[in-house]
Amino acid sequence: MPEPADLLLRPIGYVRSAVRERKSMPPLGAAASVEVLPEFAGGLLRIEKHSHLWVLAWLDQAQREILEVTPRGVADRSPAGLHGVFAVRSPARPNPIGLTLxxxxxxxxxxxxxxxxxxxxxxxxxxxxxxxxxxxxxxxxNNAPIGRPRDREALRESLTLQAVNFHGERCSELALAVRVVEHFRATQFEMGEPDGWDVTVPLGRPCVVDAIIGMTRATPGRDTLAFAGAEEIVFRHAGQEWTYSLDEGEEPLTPRRT
Ligand SMILES: [Zn+2]
Incomplete structure (x- = not known):
């Protein structure tokens, strides 16, 4: 196949970030700006119609010769931990294009x-x-798990992002639901995700319900989410049950287990 003669890219702008080295980059990124070059200013017309943006970048420091990598978060450095570059978001790939929402x-x-x-x-x-x-x-x-968050803080940040992406705001109820799911995953699944969710949420706590849906993707239609009147979150997995009480005054992070 001949390569098209116009397969040439030129930058439309540059990233401005306080992060200058890859090893300092938090797993989910950091606050940063895109500075668009003046000749492309017209391309920004009415961009304020949108709340979220896909940013495509040219990862000029990436390796381009390898097709299999051990992704971040995978502890197994043997061949069993290898993933193809098209199956992960690693910067290493033949055309090192980064895609971030x-x-x-x-x-x-x-x-x-x-x-x-x-x-x-x-x-x-x-x-x-x-x-x-x-x-x-x-x-x-659906994604089968690739790796695990490197620590509780990374897990909490990831869960908060998932919850906020669904609920639309950070509120104290969302933060409470994040603490519960973080505790459940950290103590029962070594921070990974169970292979399928079965969760009951409190009908009278709509922000908690939104946050749980955002973090688990459980829904009533898929029979993975149920509603109940009690002020608690109940997880079921492999014949066991964990109940986290949301009652005022009770410490929610000591689940009743049956
Ligand atoms: Zn809320």
Missing amino acids: TRIVAIAGLRIDCERLDFLDGTPVIDLKPYFVTRDAAMAA
Whole structure:
């Protein structure tokens, strides 16, 4: 197959971030900006119609010759831990294009402030596209686990992002639900996810319900989510049951186990 003569990319802007080395990059990225070059200013017209943006970047420091990697979070360094580069988000790939979804925090002229980007300072940006909730949100999608969060803090941050992405705001009820799921995963699944959820949520605590759906993707229609009147979250797995009480005054992180 001949290569098309116009398969050439040029940066439309650059990432501005406090993070300058890959080893300092938090797993989910850090607050950063995209500075669009003046000749592409017209491309930003009406971008404020969107809350979230796909940012595509050229990862100029990435390895391009390898096709199998041991992803971050996979402890097994043997061949059993290898994954193809098209099956992971590793920067190593033949065409080192980074793709990250971010919430727009502010737009100031040619600068777009992003809630989080996992691109280093100075990374060339090759495209921006709006995130369309009507076609990009596949809530029934599934991923078999690739690795585990490196510590409780990384797990909490990941869970908070999942909960906020569904619920739309950070509130104290969401934070409570995050603590419960974090505790359940950390103590029962070594921070990984169970192979399928079976959870009962409190009908009278709508923010908790939203947060649980965001973190588990459990739904009534798939028979993985049930509602009850009690002020508690109940997880079931492999014939066991863990009940986290949300009653005022009770410490929620000591589940009753049956
Ligand atoms: Zn809320």
